[in-house]
Amino acid sequence: xxxxxxxxxxxxxxxxxxxxxxxxxxxxxxxxxxxxxxxxxxxxxxxxxxxxxxxxxxxxxxxxxxxxxxxxxxxxxxxxxxxxxxxxxxxxxxxxxxxxxxxxxxxxxxxxxxxxxxxxxxxxxxxxxxxxxxxxxxxxxxxxxxxxxxxxxxxxxxx
Amino acid sequence: xxxxxxxxxxxxxxxxxxxxxxxxxxxxxxxxxxxxxxxxxxxxxxxxxxxxxxxxxxxxxxxxxxxxxxxxxxxxxxxxxxxxxxxxxxxxxxxxxxxxxxxxxxxxxxxxxxxxxxxxxxxxxxxxxxxxxxxxxxxxxxxxxxxxxxxxxxxxxxx
Amino acid sequence: xxxxxxxxxxxxxxxxxxxxxxxxxxxxxxxxxxxxxxxxxxxxxxxxxxxxxxxxxxxxxxxxxxxxxxxxxxxxxxxxxxxxxxxxxxxxxxxxxxxxxxxxxxxxxxxxxxxxxxxxxxxxxxxxxxxxxxxxxxxxxxxxxxxxxxxxxxxxxxx
Amino acid sequence: xxxxxxxxxxxxxxxxxxxxxxxxxxxxxxxxxxxxxxxxxxxxxxxxxxxxxxxxxxxxxxxxxxxxxxxxxxxxxxxxxxxxxxxxxxxxxxxxxxxxxxxxxxxxxxxxxxxxxxxxxxxxxxxxxxxxxxxxxxxxxxxxxxxxxxxxxxxxxxx
Amino acid sequence: xxxxxxxxxxxxxxxxxxxxxxxxxxxxxxxxxxxxxxxxxxxxxxxxxxxxxxxxxxxxxxxxxxxxxxxxxxxxxxxxxxxxxxxxxxxxxxxxxxxxxxxxxxxxxxxxxxxxxxxxxxxxxxxxxxxxxxxxxxxxxxxxxxxxxxxxxxxxxxx
Amino acid sequence: xxxxxxxxxxxxxxxxxxxxxxxxxxxxxxxxxxxxxxxxxxxxxxxxxxxxxxxxxxxxxxxxxxxxxxxxxxxxxxxxxxxxxxxxxxxxxxxxxxxxxxxxxxxxxxxxxxxxxxxxxxxxxxxxxxxxxxxxxxxxxxxxxxxxxxxxxxxxxxx
Numbered sequence: 007x008x009x010x011x012x013x014x015x016x017x018x019x020x021x022x023x024x025x026x027x028x029x030x031x032x033x034x035x036x037x038x039x040x041x042x043x044x045x046x047x048x049x050x051x052x053x054x055x056x057x058x059x060x061x062x063x064x065x066x067x068x069x070x071x072x073x074x075x076x077x078x079x080x081x082x083x084x085x086x087x088x089x090x091x092x093x094x095x096x097x098x099x100x101x102x103x104x105x106x107x108x109x110x111x112x113x114x115x116x117x118x119x120x121x122x123x124x125x126x127x128x129x130x131x132x133x134x135x136x137x138x139x140x141x142x143x144x145x146x147x148x149x150x151x152x153x154x155x156x157x158x159x160x161x162x163x164x165x
Numbered sequence: 166x167x168x169x170x171x172x173x174x175x176x177x178x179x180x181x182x183x184x185x186x187x188x189x190x191x192x193x194x195x196x197x198x199x200x201x202x203x204x205x206x207x208x209x210x211x212x213x214x215x216x217x218x219x220x221x222x223x224x225x226x227x228x229x230x231x232x233x234x235x236x237x238x239x240x241x242x243x244x245x246x247x248x249x250x251x252x253x254x255x256x257x258x259x260x261x262x263x264x265x266x267x268x269x270x271x272x273x274x275x276x277x278x279x280x281x282x283x284x285x286x287x288x289x290x291x292x293x294x295x296x297x298x299x300x301x302x303x304x305x306x307x308x309x310x311x312x313x314x315x316x317x318x319x320x321x322x323x324x
Numbered sequence: 325x326x327x328x329x330x331x332x333x334x335x336x337x338x339x340x341x342x343x344x345x346x347x348x349x350x351x352x353x354x355x356x357x358x359x360x361x362x363x364x365x366x367x368x369x370x371x372x373x374x375x376x377x378x379x380x381x382x383x384x385x386x387x388x389x390x391x392x393x394x395x396x397x398x399x400x401x402x403x404x405x406x407x408x409x410x411x412x413x414x415x416x417x418x419x420x421x422x423x424x425x426x427x428x429x430x431x432x433x434x435x436x437x438x439x440x441x442x443x444x445x446x447x448x449x450x451x452x453x454x455x456x457x458x459x460x461x462x463x464x465x466x467x468x469x470x471x472x473x474x475x476x477x478x479x480x481x482x483x
Numbered sequence: 484x485x486x487x488x489x490x491x492x493x494x495x496x497x498x499x500x501x502x503x504x505x506x507x508x509x510x511x512x513x514x515x516x517x518x519x520x521x522x523x524x525x526x527x528x529x530x531x532x533x534x535x536x537x538x539x540x541x542x543x544x545x546x547x548x549x550x551x552x553x554x555x556x557x558x559x560x561x562x563x564x565x566x567x568x569x570x571x572x573x574x575x576x577x578x579x580x581x582x583x584x585x586x587x588x589x590x591x592x593x594x595x596x597x598x599x600x601x602x603x604x605x606x607x608x609x610x611x612x613x614x615x616x617x618x619x620x621x622x623x624x625x626x627x628x629x630x631x632x633x634x635x636x637x638x639x640x641x642x
Numbered sequence: 643x644x645x646x647x648x649x650x651x652x653x654x655x656x657x658x659x660x661x662x663x664x665x666x667x668x669x670x671x672x673x674x675x676x677x678x679x680x681x682x683x684x685x686x687x688x689x690x691x692x693x694x695x696x697x698x699x700x701x702x703x704x705x706x707x708x709x710x711x712x713x714x715x716x717x718x719x720x721x722x723x724x725x726x727x728x729x730x731x732x733x734x735x736x737x738x739x740x741x742x743x744x745x746x747x748x749x750x751x752x753x754x755x756x757x758x759x760x761x762x763x764x765x766x767x768x769x770x771x772x773x774x775x776x777x778x779x780x781x782x783x784x785x786x787x788x789x790x791x792x793x794x795x796x797x798x799x800x801x
Numbered sequence: 802x803x804x805x806x807x808x809x810x811x812x813x814x815x816x817x818x819x820x821x822x823x824x825x826x827x828x829x830x831x832x833x834x835x836x837x838x839x840x841x842x843x844x845x846x847x848x849x850x851x852x853x854x855x856x857x858x859x860x861x862x863x864x865x866x867x868x869x870x871x872x873x874x875x876x877x878x879x880x881x882x883x884x885x886x887x888x889x890x891x892x893x894x895x896x897x898x899x900x901x902x903x904x905x906x907x908x909x910x911x912x913x914x915x916x917x918x919x920x921x922x923x924x925x926x927x928x929x930x931x932x933x934x935x936x937x938x939x940x941x942x943x944x945x946x947x948x949x950x951x952x953x954x955x956x957x958x959x960x
Contacts, residue, residue, distance in 0.1 A: 126304075
């Protein structure tokens with residue numbers, strides 16, 4: 007096979023090997039916010055959006071999204087998720103829906119991406135349910151709040 | 166069937182009927198930004214991240230994510246996407262990667278959600294590829310920039 | 325290629341060709357019922373099941389299930405669904421949740437399978453949300469009620 | 484964050500946490516029946532349906548469906564399935580195909596939903612393969628027959 | 643935004659825009675071969691493989707695989723497939739199973755990738771069903787035989 | 802239930818039970834080759850293909866394909882993949898791209914199918930990216946090179 011040129015592999019993608027990591031309990035908390043017109047938020051609270059009850063659909067979308075993380079993020083390992091919990095806080099003055107997702111797993115890799123994917127899909131679903139009446143919505147501040155388990159130990163974002 | 170109580174359907178979810186909408190050329194442009202440490206951005210530019218070339222993997226992730234939109238967003242119609250283009254701009258001083266996605270389709274529904282999903286998955290992929298060296302990243306400003314086709318016509322976000 | 329034995333194709337599976345069928349508006353209505361203990365139904369109505377509000381989760385599950393029909397049913401064509409609507413009727417005396425799904429599409433094939441899949445996944449989701457307190461539930465009478473569009477025209481089940 | 488109104492979480496959905504459950508061998512058996520015209524059943528037996536050999540396609544559909552359970556049922560955990568076996572019994576007089584699925588796993592959650600999904604997708608596939616000649620088919624009696632493993636122990640349905 | 647460096651887009655991936663292409667009837671035929679020990683082929687013919695009837699499972703796998711093409715091939719458009727037909731020829735002397743897939747569609751893009759994916763997944767399924775008794779199998783000669791429809795017109799491979 | 806005819810189960814498909822197998826470290830290496838015109842290979846090296854950088858897209862496609870193996874191959878178990886690495890060698894004289902995939906896992910079943918699926922999807926992606934300028938490409942020699950872990954122990958293909 008001497009006529010082959012070995013392609014330089016530097017910079018190419020790989021799904022890094024985690025076989026030697028130990029199985030531990032892992033947890034991650036992530037958040038995001040959707041900003042909208044106060045009148046849009048009002049309609050969500052009244053439950054009068056044409057496509058249905060926005061927050062309950064968004065919550066289901068986010069939970070199912072968490073389970074699809076490894077199918078969406080190319081180099082992400084597929085894992086067994088043991089629990090997902092998504093909650094909302096509404097700030098009517100600012101027209102903000104704040105989303106928080108807590109994901110748990112027992113395994114060799116952390117669940118940050120699952121928590122971040124959960125809040126992203128939840129936010130996108132809220133956007134989809136409301137877009138017919140509000141084209142100016144912004145999804146913002148998707149970030150990791152907390153993480154535990156694994157070699158790197160406990161992490162908590164400074165606020 | 167008189168002993169049945171008809172459940173109040175108000176507020177419940179539906180995938181709204183679009184059969185009577187006409188097929189038109191549709192296009193949507195959305196954006197998002199990932200903020201990180203300047204040193205992380207530097208490593209992306211040098212192509213020395215352990216999981217591979219961040220932007221080319223993220224671009225593939227985003228394009229494939231656009232095709233999964235209706236599988237992710239509960240009330241979103243499945244559609245035929247005719248084109249997806251994702252581009253990046255890097256601001257080294259601010260540690261920002263700005264992502265823009267342009268999605269095209271011919272059909273009965275707009276492609277805002279496909280463009281927004283594309284930039285979200287692209288951003289999440291960047292996050293995944295860099296998270297081992299930077300836990301403080303923030304994905305922000307996911308929003309619709311432009312939209313054309315369909316009954317509501319042309320829309321462009323005021324900047 | 326004379327040494328080849330042509331395998332007898334009789335009985336083997338194919339996804340039958342529909343290219344010559346014309347695009348028409350199509351609609352199908354299907355139903356199913358979940359039978360449970362009256363006390364289980366009571367808890368659903370009160371919204372006190374541990375996994376959440378049963379009917380709103382089941383409705384989202386059913387709508388998303390309709391979109392996955394061609395991924396689930398081996399010889400089923402993938403189609404563009406233009407609308408899905410799922411409704412419930414509760415019979416407390418019989419401990420029955422009756423589910424009805426109406427699916428619409430514009431295309432070359434009918435949407436019976438999408439409507440039947442929608443009511444099946446809706447019923448399975450109800451089962452999943454309640455199984456910790458009721459192991460005797462039965463999902464029953466999954467059937468097509470109505471169908472229109474395409475060469476075979478209008479069909480309505482005799483009741 | 485004092486201006487936020489904490490949304491009442493009662494009734495909202497969650498994927499309940501199972502991290503503290505122990506890994507045990509688990510098994511579940513579920514069944515369903517498809518009722519059809521005796522002449523339809525006859526054609527299945529003769530292997531003369533246009534779309535192919537009904538029972539072998541349905542069996543593959545059901546096994547693949549079992550693997551998609553957590554993708555279909557919103558609050559269902561994704562698990563590692565160790566085995567799926569689907570068998571049929573035909574009652575020509577009643578025009579009935581009885582389907583039984585046995586699913587095994589080693590893990591923290593039961594496999595009832597996997598067994599129930601397997602028999603449902605098997606039944607829907609039979610329906611799809613035969614619907615061109617029989618519009619009156621009914622899928623019925625989807626139920627759990629047996630279950631073992633986990634804290635709740637052995638369960639067997641009284642017949 | 644003057645502080646941004648526009649990233650050089652050359653070489654980056656895109657899903658090329660096909661909106662201006664016309665809808666035509668399209669068809670593609672592809673083939674592949676699986677080479678194995680004659681004794682393995684013998685067992686397939688006798689239907690005595692432990693995992694089941696190899697060719698009927700492989701055929702279902704290949705048809706379902708064709709429907710997943712755009713989910714698998716990153717820059718491939720999602721399309722409406724109107725028909726898939728997979729057939730086999732067995733050469734016992736050479737220990738060869740020859741697979742041919744014919745895929746049809748009406749749309750803006752060709753169906754070569756769908757036909758090639760169909761024969762690939764069919765071949766991989768045969769491999770999976772037989773690998774416990776034969777580790778030396780080779781999947782070979784996956785290639786396009788014929789293609790029609792679209793701007794480039796009719797193509798037939800010279801043999 | 803005496804009027805039932807027990808269907809002969811011989812030859813029918815099953816996902817064989819692996820609950821009693823032990824969890825071990827498993828690894829598999831598979832390869833394939835894509836043969837093309839030397840001028841096509843030249844364009845890949847120059848990075849001037851219209852759809853983007855062929856090898857980096859193909860690598861992402863192959864890694865994501867490995868994660869979809871159990872969704873594609875009907876009787877294949879879903880598993881936790883701990884690592885995937887895909888590399889290329891280019892032979893310009895022969896117009897050959899040689900692909901090698903190494904897949905790792907900890908579990909009850911081998912990862913041959915994951916490695917074979919990875920090289921197949923990688924090869925199909927290369928085909929898709931180049932097919933507008935080369936219709937004569939052939940994907941060939943998909944085969945298992947090496948395998949370790951599990952009861953059957955170490956295997957290495959004789960070359």
